[in-house]
Amino acid sequence: MNKISLFLLSALFSQCMFAASMIEAYVDDPLPILDAQGKPLREITRANLPKQNLEVLQWNKELDLIQVDLAGEKVWLDTMSVRVNPPLYVSSMPCQKLSTSLAEDHQNNSTLGYGAGCAK
Template structure:
């Protein structure tokens, strides 16, 4: 019986430590002078000046990927939701783009390194 309790507590501790490690996102700056404070469903509660919010490099408490919201503690220590649109975050969404190959008609076409606007990260696949 004692083994089961110890194993259960160990599993809960490992799970909580892993969950804390996954929330390493931070707010690096506020991108607008006025920032909307939202509820958990994304409805605007009020608009505040960015000076009323904590200084940048704020730890994110919770993330709502579906509504693109992050929760932080405001200057009074109260949890508030903010729209990711108004923030510069330490981590962003990663979008996998498939590179588009260009048609070649002449041997000289192989000299150009065009990627159809997808940038230098295109591996040419």
């Protein structure tokens, strides 16, 4: 009995730890809807998109596309058109060890940031 309950508890917590990526914002308006090869099918305005976050069903890393369920239809979106949380790309660089600025950077008013995908 202990082995079964331990298995069920581990299965419950493992699903919580591996939560799916969610679309939290739309960058483009209108948002292009694509086919599986990345060809545009149609566009949809931001007003016609759901207000709640959409779950990412699949990620085509080669074409940089994500699949979502939009009103019962599975469609593909460009990852540059949406903001996904947690990020799809996570850098393997140790960002806390990288230098963020040099003494002469204050003269050209530029900044260097590693973004949300930086592994900390």
